[in-house]
Amino acid sequence: MSDTDLSVLPGQRRGNWIRLRTLILLRWMAITGQLTAVAIAYWGLRLDLELGLCFLLIGAAVIVNLIATFVFPETKRLSERETAALALFDILQLGLLLSLTGGLHNPFALLLLGPVTVSASVLTLRSTLLLGAVAVAAVTLLGLVHLPLRTAAGEVLRTPPVLLAGTWAALVIALVFLSIYSRRISSEMHAMSDALTATQMALAREQKLTDLGGVVAAAAHELGTPLATIKLTSAELMEELGEHPELREDAALIRDQADRCRDILRSMGRAGKEDLLVKQAPLEEIVREAVEPHEDRGKRIRHALSPACEGPQPSVLRRPEIVHGLRNLVQNAVDFARGEVRIESGWTPDRIWIRIADDGPGFPSGVLARIGEPFMRSRRSERERAQRPGYEGMGLGLFIAKTLLERSGAELTFANGGDAPRGPGGAPALRGAIVEVAWPRRKIDAVAGETPVPRGQNRPISA
Numbered sequence: 300m301s302d303t304d305l306s307v308l309p310g311q312r313r314g315n316w317i318r319l320r321t322l323i324l325l326r327w328m329a330i331t332g333q334l335t336a337v338a339i340a341y342w343g344l345r346l347d348l349e350l351g352l353c354f355l356l357i358g359a360a361v362i363v364n365l366i367a368t369f370v371f372p373e374t375k376r377l378s379e380r381e382t383a384a385l386a387l388f389d390i391l392q393l394g395l396l397l398s399l400t401g402g403l404h405n406p407f408a409l410l411l412l413g414p415v416t417v418s419a420s421v422l423t424l425r426s427t428l429l430l431g432a433v434a435v436a437a438v439t440l441l442g443l444v445h446l447p448l449r450t451a452a453g454e455v456l457r458t459p460p461v462l463l464a465g466t467w468a469a470l471v472i473a474l475v476f477l478s479i480y481s482r483r484i485s486s487e488m489h490a491m492s493d494a495l496t497a498t499q500m501a502l503a504r505e506q507k508l509t510d511l512g513g514v515v516a517a518a519a520h521e522l523g524t525p526l527a528t529i530k531l532t533s534a535e536l537m538e539e540l541g542e543h544p545e546l547r548e549d550a551a552l553i554r555d556q557a558d559r560c561r562d563i564l565r566s567m568g569r570a571g572k573e574d575l576l577v578k579q580a581p582l583e584e585i586v587r588e589a590v591e592p593h594e595d596r597g598k599r600i601r602h603a604l605s606p607a608c609e610g611p612q613p614s615v616l617r618r619p620e621i622v623h624g625l626r627n628l629v630q631n632a633v634d635f636a637r638g639e640v641r642i643e644s645g646w647t648p649d650r651i652w653i654r655i656a657d658d659g660p661g662f663p664s665g666v667l668a669r670i671g672e673p674f675m676r677s678r679r680s681e682r683e684r685a686q687r688p689g690y691e692g693m694g695l696g697l698f699i700a701k702t703l704l705e706r707s708g709a710e711l712t713f714a715n716g717g718d719a720p721r722g723p724g725g726a727p728a729l730r731g732a733i734v735e736v737a738w739p740r741r742k743i744d745a746v747a748g749e750t751p752v753p754r755g756q757n758r759p760i761s762a
Contacts, residue, residue, distance in 0.1 A: 402445025605645030708742030
């Protein structure tokens, strides 16, 4: 359904994520492990190894690390190509070292999984496929071309052919599976991070608008009397324009009231005052505020109270997340409605709800269970593109609305008109998409809820 029009989010740019210092430290750990393994195998287990060539390959990794340490600054972050190049070096260096120490007969061959799994988490699909192909080729060559492991007595340590083939297959399958698994989990985490960033941006924007409305309301409240006096006095001066001594008293009054206005503005500029009235509003007013930006978009929007309402209309908390979340849901309904959107609100002593229904095609059955997930893309027909040409289908709008409203204590129910559950107000009349937002009354009731709005005069905002 709806989406918020946002520019590229920070999490969508995956370049320059990895610090060079991080890879340097990891490689020092790998070098230490390789030296330890070679030393134990040669001097501890008395295996006949090409010690010079092994130390030559390990020394190449040491040289690369030293160059990276002294040539580049510690704060350098690697680009996509640089990260892929270092991962490729690690695969080739480890593959050559394994070829000198038994190939797939060496149990440490499973370490080839490391660079590919890490690359799948942080690199693009193209780089991951390239590194995966190189790793599979290395595993295959290690099974065919390698120096045998020999003991000091000349005995060759070999794995049975069937077990060796199984080891090759297991490594290849592990490379593919772990890469897909790591990339899938990483992509979901990045998508969630981007979506939460968008949610915070939307909430911050709504909070600024709310604060601005509070300042305007406070200014109007505080300056009402002096501005009215100035207006009245100015009118009298215009009527009595001329050289009369009594006009000096009126001019003095104008000056005094202007000074008073200046003092009030100065006081608001230093500390400000929170307007208690803008912190709460009748439920109908909250709905009206959410609907207002979409009233002139060519769709008829009707708002009615449910016949199941019990008692007087409640005054609810006017929180930015509630207003912005409802506004996104109304935007969805207007975008997909053919001609009409109906909003029904109601309350009981224990519950407050708002139901938004449209006469559009409804939610696709294939994505109904996944509604509210961020970056949920789906293919659209040409008719749908013509109906909503600017819609990208990322699912951010619903995710933002769901996240913000759930933060306020609401529960959201998504359904189509024929499948919607009957609420206290009865079954919805429209057959399109249905979204019901319901709160426990104690969560948003501004008078008798868990966080009631204080009564009395406006208070200075504490620093």
